[in-house]
Amino acid sequence: MHYFRRKGWEIAEKHATPESVFLNRRALLSGGAALGAGAILPSLRAFGQEADPSASLYPAKRNELYKIEREVTPEKVNAAYNNFYEFGLSKNIAKAAEALKVRPWTIKVDGMVEKAREIGIDDLIKSVTLEERLYRHRCVEAWSMTVPWTGFPLKALVEAAKPLSSAKYVRFETFMDPKVAPEQRGFWPWPYVEGLTMAEAMNDLSFMVTGAYGKPMAKSFGAPLRLHTPWKYGFKHIKSIVKVSFTDQRPTTFWEASGPREYGFWANVNPKVPHPRWSQANEEVLGTGERQPTTLFNGYGEFVADMYKGLEKEPLWM
Ligand code: MTE
Numbered sequence: 001m002h003y004f005r006r007k008g009w010e011i012a013e014k015h016a017t018p019e020s021v022f023l024n025r026r027a028l029l030s031g032g033a034a035l036g037a038g039a040i041l042p043s044l045r046a047f048g049q050e051a052d053p054s055a056s057l058y059p060a061k062r063n064e065l066y067k068i069e070r071e072v073t074p075e076k077v078n079a080a081y082n083n084f085y086e087f088g089l090s091k092n093i094a095k096a097a098e099a100l101k102v103r104p105w106t107i108k109v110d111g112m113v114e115k116a117r118e119i120g121i122d123d124l125i126k127s128v129t130l131e132e133r134l135y136r137h138r139c140v141e142a143w144s145m146t147v148p149w150t151g152f153p154l155k156a157l158v159e160a161a162k163p164l165s166s167a168k169y170v171r172f173e174t175f176m177d178p179k180v181a182p183e184q185r186g187f188w189p190w191p192y193v194e195g196l197t198m199a200e201a202m203n204d205l206s207f208m209v210t211g212a213y214g215k216p217m218a219k220s221f222g223a224p225l226r227l228h229t230p231w232k233y234g235f236k237h238i239k240s241i242v243k244v245s246f247t248d249q250r251p252t253t254f255w256e257a258s259g260p261r262e263y264g265f266w267a268n269v270n271p272k273v274p275h276p277r278w279s280q281a282n283e284e285v286l287g288t289g290e291r292q293p294t295t296l297f298n299g300y301g302e303f304v305a306d307m308y309k310g311l312e313k314e315p316l317w318m
Helices: 016-024 024-039 042-046 073-077 119-125 154-161 197-203 254-258 299-309
Strands: 106-111 116-122 131-136 143-153 168-174 193-197 207-213 226-228 241-247 282-285 289-294
Touching: 073 143, 106 119, 106 207, 116 119, 131 207, 154 197, 154 207, 154 241, 168 197, 193 197, 193 254, 197 299
Parallel strands: 106 241, 143 282
Antiparallel strands: 106 116, 131 143, 143 207, 168 193, 168 241, 207 226, 282 289
């Protein structure tokens, strides 16, 4: 593995693709190429428009509690700039992600629960009420978007799972299929894994996403089910989830296993704590050509700050 030793601040930040760079120097080159390609690509959303049994449930009613002061990032911009490393190390993975079959799709719920079970994505969607939320999305690579996600509170899934009182964490896992996801043939610690504490999972902001821009979500966005915790860096937002497990052991996440000196479990947004290789003080707002100051907890402190009282000794900001 090449470890790209140049410091983050030596690279123009708008060209930084740090996680890819960490993984492989080639990614820096392909990431740069993708930036150029993104500008001339037509909307890639068309790739995500195959028949979807849940399509009639969109658009869902917007939950006005989560106000946003920024413009929604145009779908076209979002669709041409994704991180989904299973399908490639550039931002331009939408076409490759089409290889993923998202029906039938089963999610296993297991671990410290009253009764482990499997549920089909459409039965899961029918068992909840979908809503739309405008959320900010801040990547650890110092870019951001504002996205109209559709989904349901993670809390609903947790309650339906009936976890035992001894469960302390929720662990999420992405599909594993190297035949359709070429990067999974490599040596990184696949499948992609993420985790939250039970308190974080029960927080009102924690959202299971099934759609975006008023329709079922494109495969490149993580169809048919991904997570969004808007006060955390985007790498927590695990895509294409197949397993949700309850455990008393803190899960080792994909990025912790890949680069423990740079990425941690908590990953709360904090402009004052730089990444070891670049500043987190501000962010490129994709689609605008502008940089804006980054805010503590990505601006969601009123909803989440209390959860971290007494945990000051933990590496909450990486
Ligand atoms: N989930 C999986 N399975 N694989 C990934 O590579 N990348 C993460 C996260 N979830 C990733 C993933 C990172 S680094 C970010 S910033 C967001 O997805 C990107 O989401 P977006 O492409 O919808 O902007």
